[in-house]
Amino acid sequence: MRYVSVFFILFSAVILSFGQNSFYQTDSVVYYGSVIIDNGLIENAIRCEIKQKTNNLIYSPDEVLGYGFSDGRVYVSKQIQIGDSIKRVFLLRLVEDKTTLYVYYGKAHKVFYIEKDSASVIELLKYNKENKEVVFREELSKITADCQSISNAIKLVTYKVKPLSKLIENYNNCSAEPFPFLKYGLILGCGVRSIEIKGNKLAEYKDFVNNRYKGSILPGFFIDCPIEMSNFSFHTEMYLSRYRYSFSSTSTSNILDLVANTSSIHLPVLLRYTLPEMTIRPFVNGGLNVVYNMQNSTVLYNTLITPDYIELKSIDRTSYISKFQFGFSVGAGIEYKLNYRQSVFIEFRCNKQLSSSNKYTFNNTQLELLTGLNI
Numbered sequence: 001m002r003y004v005s006v007f008f009i010l011f012s013a014v015i016l017s018f019g020q021n022s023f024y025q026t027d028s029v030v031y032y033g034s035v036i037i038d039n040g041l042i043e044n045a046i047r048c049e050i051k052q053k054t055n056n057l058i059y060s061p062d063e064v065l066g067y068g069f070s071d072g073r074v075y076v077s078k079q080i081q082i083g084d085s086i087k088r089v090f091l092l093r094l095v096e097d098k099t100t101l102y103v104y105y106g107k108a109h110k111v112f113y114i115e116k117d118s119a120s121v122i123e124l125l126k127y128n129k130e131n132k133e134v135v136f137r138e139e140l141s142k143i144t145a146d147c148q149s150i151s152n153a154i155k156l157v158t159y160k161v162k163p164l165s166k167l168i169e170n171y172n173n174c175s176a177e178p179f180p181f182l183k184y185g186l187i188l189g190c191g192v193r194s195i196e197i198k199g200n201k202l203a204e205y206k207d208f209v210n211n212r213y214k215g216s217i218l219p220g221f222f223i224d225c226p227i228e229m230s231n232f233s234f235h236t237e238m239y240l241s242r243y244r245y246s247f248s249s250t251s252t253s254n255i256l257d258l259v260a261n262t263s264s265i266h267l268p269v270l271l272r273y274t275l276p277e278m279t280i281r282p283f284v285n286g287g288l289n290v291v292y293n294m295q296n297s298t299v300l301y302n303t304l305i306t307p308d309y310i311e312l313k314s315i316d317r318t319s320y321i322s323k324f325q326f327g328f329s330v331g332a333g334i335e336y337k338l339n340y341r342q343s344v345f346i347e348f349r350c351n352k353q354l355s356s357s358n359k360y361t362f363n364n365t366q367l368e369l370l371t372g373l374n375i
Contacts (some may be wrong), residue, residue, distance in 0.1 A: 024059065025046055036067055038139055041105035045077060045090050061088040078121055080104060080113065081314035087317035091121070094165045096171040099143075112136075112164055126159045144171045152340035153179035166229040177276050180226030180233070183343075189218040189370035193243050195260060195321075196363040198355070202320070205300070208249040209258055214366070216241040222372055224272065235272040235285055240265060250305075254313070257301035260323060260362075265292045268329045268351070283345070286330040291353050293362075298319040298362070314356060320362045320372050333370075345372050 022036045033053035033128065038044065038358040049068045050057040061065075061077040069088075070075040075090035082089075091102035102113040102121065113121040122143065128135045140154050150170050151224035157163045158177050163181075192213035197206045216328055220239020228298060246262040302317040333347030 017231075022070045024050065025065045026063070027167055029354070036069055038069065041092070042107060042355075044092070045105050045175050047313075048090065049373075059174055066090070072326040076102070077363060078102065078113070079112075080121065080123065082106070082165055083088055094161060094174070095168045095195050097169075097249050099151040099168055099172055102167040103161060104144060112159070112167070115283045116143070134297070140167070147171055147174040149174050149176035150179075155340055156181040162229045174328065176278065178231075178274075178281065179277065180229050180231070182226070183222075183224040185222060185372055185374035187218065187222050187237060187239050187370055187372045189239070189368055191216055191218050191241060191366055191368035193241070193262075193366040195245055195258075196365060197320075198362055199361050201361055202300070205247075205249075205256060205258055208256070209247050212247060214243050214245050216368065217245050218266075218368060220266070222374075226375070231274050232270045233274070235268075235270040237270075238265060252305065254305055255301070255303040255310075257303070258298070259301075260298040260321065262293050263295035265294065266290075266351075267292070270331075271328060274335060281335040281337070282332070283335055283347075284330075284332045285322065285347075287328065289327045289329040289351050289353065291325040291327070293321055294321060322362075325355060325364065327353040327364075331368075331370075341374070343374055347372075 002110060012033050022034055023030055023032050023033050024034060024036065025031070025242055037049040037056065039047070039049060049136045050059070050060040050065055064266070065078065066074060066076040067333045069325070071193045074093045076093055077088055078091045079086055079088075080091070081089050089104060089105050091104055091168050093100060095101040099349045100115040102115065104111050104113065114123040124139055126134060126136045136155050136159055137157065140157070141151070144150055144154070150167060153167055153170060157167045158181075164224055166179070170179070192215045193245075194211055196210050197203075200356050218241055220237055222235065222237040227233045240263070242263045243261070245258065248255065248257045266289065268287060268289040270285040272283055272285035274281050275284040275348055298318065298320045300314075300318075301312065302314045302316075304311045304313040329351045331349030333345055335343050335345040337343045347368075347370045349370060351364075351368065353364040353366065355363055
């Protein structure tokens with residue numbers, strides 16, 4: 001009778017997930033639309049509390065088979081071992097399929113449980129009780145031995161709700177799709193950067209300064225953090241550049257020279273989407289870019305030419321490049337998988353940096369070719 005009831009509650013939960021109705025179920029009756037109080041992860045594991053006009057109804061895991069909130073969370077009554085005793089608690093169901101994943105939140109820790117083909121739940125401990133070694137990946141390998149497609153994903157999974165949920169979903173489908181994980185590594189690239197004079201203050205310099213590029217090597221590092229175990233990620237970098245500019249224009253009456261030097265720290269914060277291919281993975285990204293110019297010197301020379309002599313008319317040492325520049329970056333590239341963890345990528349990127357104050361007259365456009373290796 002109890003197996004029939006368990007099947008009924010699981011079937012009911014699927015139906016209710018479409019209607020987003022809360023429910024709870026006893027051995028024989030399912031009650032829909034009740035207001036179930038969310039008491040937090042720890043308390044939800046030991047009781048189901050139903051709101052009433054006067055006194056609330058409180059059920060233990062021995063009295064109801066399970067309950068669910070209107071947001072789709074479902075708790076199922078299961079027997080587990082806690083310490084030296086067997087106790088019935090409410091397990092939060094994370095994945096429901098032929099292999100189901102649950103999590104139990106105790107006062108001191110959380111424990112995951114796996115149920116295959118409606119059999120008894122298997123405790124998935126993170127550490128060995130005796131020597132405190134990490135053992136959950138070894139246990140996962142045994143449980144999922146019939147699907148070798150996820151063997152590499154097991155090496156990357158962490159003992160957290162979303163990564164383990166993603167892994168079990170992949171196991172149920174025996175899918176070898178790339179498993180999202182935190183990446184970090186080194187960058188080495190090259191770039192060209194232009195000075196763009198805005199406004200009319202230095203209009204006589206625009207014709208021979210704007211849209212002319214100088215190059216630099218770009219060393220740095222990156223961090224790539226997946227978003228909700230999806231193919232989207234937050235991709236942040238920090239890299240250095242050093243650009244040296246020297247431009248000159250000669251007319252019949254004068255010579256104009258511009259010399260500028262910048263040493264900069266670049267901090268792009270990008271949203272990246274990577275196609276879920278196995279070996280060669282194209283990606284696109286875009287976002288904000290902050291540049292801190294540690295060195296931002298500019299010198300403008302105006303030399304007067306006459307039939308009889310050449311005279312240095314003026315030297316302007318005002319820095320026309322702001323210390324901080326804010327802008328945006330867009331780019332596209334390809335990531336190539338070396339092994340289950342390491343990969344290399346190459347990307348072409350365009351940056352636009354704007355001066356942070358009206359008193360500065362230089363903006364920048366930067367074109368980059370970047371390569372990276374996660375370690």
